[in-house]
Amino acid sequence: MIRLRNPQDLAAGIFLIVVAVLALVFSTNLPIGKLVSMGPGYVPRTLSWVLGGVGVLIAGRAFTIDGPRLDSWALRPLAALTASILVFAFLLERAGLVIAIIITVAVARVAAPGMTLRQVIGVGVVLAAGSALLFVTLLGLPLRIWPEFPG
Amino acid sequence: MIDGLFSNLALGFSVAGSWDNLLFCFIGAMLGTLIGVLPGIGPLATVAMLLPITFSLPPEGALIMLAGIFYGAQYGGSTTSILINVPGESSSVVTALDGHAMAKQGRAGSALAIAAIGSFFAGCVSTVAIALFGPPLASVAQKFGAAEYFSLMLFGLVGAVVLASGSVIKAVAMIVLGLLLGLVGLDVTSGHGRFTFGIPELSDGIGFVTVALGLFGIAEIMTNLERAHREGRDEIAPVHSLMPTRQDMWESWPAILRGTAVGTFLGILPGGGAVLASFSSYALEKKIARDPSRFGKGAIEGVAGPESANNAAAQASFIPLLTLGIPSNAVMALMIGAMMIQGITPGPQVMVKQPGLFWGMIASMWIGNLMLVIINLPLVGMWIRLLRVPYEMMFPAIIIFCAIGIYSLNNSTTDVLFTAGFGVIGYLFVKLGFEAAPLLLGFVLGPLMEENLRRAMVISRGDPMTFIDRPISFGLLLASLAMLALVIAPNVRRKREEAFQE
Numbered sequence: 120m121i122r123l124r125n126p127q128d129l130a131a132g133i134f135l136i137v138v139a140v141l142a143l144v145f146s147t148n149l150p151i152g153k154l155v156s157m158g159p160g161y162v163p164r165t166l167s168w169v170l171g172g173v174g175v176l177i178a179g180r181a182f183t184i185d186g187p188r189l190d191s192w193a194l195r196p197l198a199a200l201t202a203s204i205l206v207f208a209f210l211l212e213r214a215g216l217v218i219a220i221i222i223t224v225a226v227a228r229v230a231a232p233g234m235t236l237r238q239v240i241g242v243g244v245v246l247a248a249g250s251a252l253l254f255v256t257l258l259g260l261p262l263r264i265w266p267e268f269p270g
Numbered sequence: 271m272i273d274g275l276f277s278n279l280a281l282g283f284s285v286a287g288s289w290d291n292l293l294f295c296f297i298g299a300m301l302g303t304l305i306g307v308l309p310g311i312g313p314l315a316t317v318a319m320l321l322p323i324t325f326s327l328p329p330e331g332a333l334i335m336l337a338g339i340f341y342g343a344q345y346g347g348s349t350t351s352i353l354i355n356v357p358g359e360s361s362s363v364v365t366a367l368d369g370h371a372m373a374k375q376g377r378a379g380s381a382l383a384i385a386a387i388g389s390f391f392a393g394c395v396s397t398v399a400i401a402l403f404g405p406p407l408a409s410v411a412q413k414f415g416a417a418e419y420f421s422l423m424l425f426g427l428v429g430a431v432v433l434a435s436g437s438v439i440k441a442v443a444m445i446v447l448g449l450l451l452g453l454v455g456l457d458v459t460s461g462h463g464r465f466t467f468g469i470p471e472l473s474d475g476i477g478f479v480t481v482a483l484g485l486f487g488i489a490e491i492m493t494n495l496e497r498a499h500r501e502g503r504d505e506i507a508p509v510h511s512l513m514p515t516r517q518d519m520w521e522s523w524p525a526i527l528r529g530t531a532v533g534t535f536l537g538i539l540p541g542g543g544a545v546l547a548s549f550s551s552y553a554l555e556k557k558i559a560r561d562p563s564r565f566g567k568g569a570i571e572g573v574a575g576p577e578s579a580n581n582a583a584a585q586a587s588f589i590p591l592l593t594l595g596i597p598s599n600a601v602m603a604l605m606i607g608a609m610m611i612q613g614i615t616p617g618p619q620v621m622v623k624q625p626g627l628f629w630g631m632i633a634s635m636w637i638g639n640l641m642l643v644i645i646n647l648p649l650v651g652m653w654i655r656l657l658r659v660p661y662e663m664m665f666p667a668i669i670i671f672c673a674i675g676i677y678s679l680n681n682s683t684t685d686v687l688f689t690a691g692f693g694v695i696g697y698l699f700v701k702l703g704f705e706a707a708p709l710l711l712g713f714v715l716g717p718l719m720e721e722n723l724r725r726a727m728v729i730s731r732g733d734p735m736t737f738i739d740r741p742i743s744f745g746l747l748l749a750s751l752a753m754l755a756l757v758i759a760p761n762v763r764r765k766r767e768e769a770f771q772e
Contacts, residue, residue, distance in 0.1 A: 130702055131702040131703060134702060135447070145465055145467075150460070150462075153732060154732040155731055157723070157724045158460060163450065163453050166446055166449050167450065170443065173439060174443065177443065180439070186703075190701050196492055197492055197697055200495070200693070201690050203666070203669060204686060204689065204690040207673045208673070208687050208690070211677060212683060220670055223669065223670060224670070227666040228662070230495055233662035234662050246667055246670055250674060258326065259326075260674075262674070
């Protein structure tokens with residue numbers, strides 16, 4: 120009877136195998152060359168095979184050695200945190216540093232509730248002012264502070 | 271040789287002692303402590319987060335500041351683990367055992383002071399060690415050809431796997447994945463785009479800072495938020511007096527000496543570094559103590575030894591970096607990345623071509639350690655106040671600094687998006703039980719290894735025996751094999767697991 124003893128390792132192994140297969144697929148058009156004059160595909164393809172092999176070993180081990188179960192994902196912080204960075208990237212060049220920071224703080228709050236609305240605004244304003252002073256005035260980074268108004 | 275040592279160190283101190291560089295060192299140490307003291311953020315994440323602010327500085331200033339950040343972060347991490355028992359990273363786990371126990375007994379000040387004194391002493395010794403061993407190692411390395419370099423890097427990677435604290439095979443997986451990631455971009459020899467998916471930003475390869483900041487900075491915040499949610503907040507132990515008692519000093523100094531020796535030795539090894547050193551030193555102290563049962567209940571040797579060892583190792587791991595151009599752990603991989611961004615190719619030629627940079631950096635390590643003792647102990651009250659700021663208000667600030675830093679590298683929002691992506695990948699790694707540090711090592715070494723492998727094959731006309739025919743290369747390969755055989759051997763494996771469990 121085969122019994123799954125280590126779900127975490129099985130998932131890890133499958134992840135590696137998937138990455139290895141993708142890497143092999145996306146390197147098919149790269150010339151491999153010979154040992155004496157290696158093409159651009161030689162090392163990537165070799166590494167992909169090794170990665171896949173390691174993945175198979177880890178997945179196989181999941182049936183022989185006991186190990187941890189799959190941990191649950193804290194989707195809320197994950198999604199909110201990622202979203203806050205994306206929002207920042209989207210707003211920085213369009214709306215300027217100040218607006219981008221305040222909205223980023225507001226989105227980040229979703230990841231770990233705890234701040235009141237007033238605190239969100241407070242933290243946002245302090246961070247915006249501080250960053251503008253530190254990064255733009257003192258360090259001279261070419262960041263836009265305010266949105267550009269037409270006219 | 272001793273004359274050379276003094277003139278070299280004198281040159282170093284004249285570089286590091288300039289007002290500009292003293293200021294950079296000071297700012298670095300302060301910022302490093304400031305971020306490093308935050309619960310759950312270790313030196314690796316701290317260096318990754320603060321890396322971008324050093325880019326606009328001249329090379330000497332940037333590297334001096336980074337070294338300051340690194341020591342500051344380590345010191346900050348020890349402070350946190352002593353005061354609130356939340357080690358920022360694995361090298362302070364050990365400090366938390368007895369350090370926090372001391373804090374609960376009202377001896378937090380003593381623990382903090384001993385940690386600082388031990389670190390400073392270890393820093394002094396390992397600075398001299400670098401100055402002594404650096405030049406001979408570099409002169410050996412200058413005779414290295416492509417085959418030797420390839421074998422050396424392989425040796426380094428094997429070392430990282432063997433000495434990693436988690437599963438061996440998973441560390442191998444991370445290294446291979448890192449090597450692959452490092453190959454993304456235009457192939458220098460043929461001009462083919464590899465894994466670029468038609469994205470122009472990828473033709474230069476994936477940004478080093480993007481990977482580091484995503485995997486260590488952003489992912490770290492995610493796991494911290496998750497943990498804080500599950501476990502709630504911790505008490506901060508009060509600090510009364512910062513003067514260690516005479517008895518504490520008396521009990522500490524032998525442990526400091528032993529820790530320094532252990533740390534300096536382990537720091538030089540590939541894959542070694544602060545974590546291994548502090549674990550080994552703790553195990554050693556416990557083994558030779560007259561009454562081992564005191565450990566875990568506030569034994570000062572359990573703070574003095576590991577703290578000295580981790581600082582000595584942190585510093586000694588600069589030896590392979592500066593002389594061979596090989597990072598022995600992930601923090602050193604970050605330093606290599608920083609050097610490359612500054613246009614410096616790490617390796618033995620740095621010492622010869624840019625002696626001011628090389629010796630300046632070494633001197634600044636000593637200065638940085640001194641600054642930490644002088645500045646940080648009195649500032650401990652400020653760090654405590656910082657620890658009282660709720661994490662919910664702290665993490666948006668960290669996110670924003672990371673994002674601004676990464677954006678300002680190339681003024682590119684794509685980089686910010688990639689960082690967010692690597693943050694998610696880093697979180698996935700945590701959930702799958704992968705340690706991301708070996709990946710960073712592979713990522714940095716990937717392109718270098720490929721280049722040297724290709725060159726070695728061209729020189730030997732495609733004969734792989736060249737790696738065995740050349741004695742240095744053969745020796746390194748044998749050593750790698752021996753290390754691998756050691757971990758696979760069952761009884762060593764058991765010992766290794768025990769060592770990491772303690």
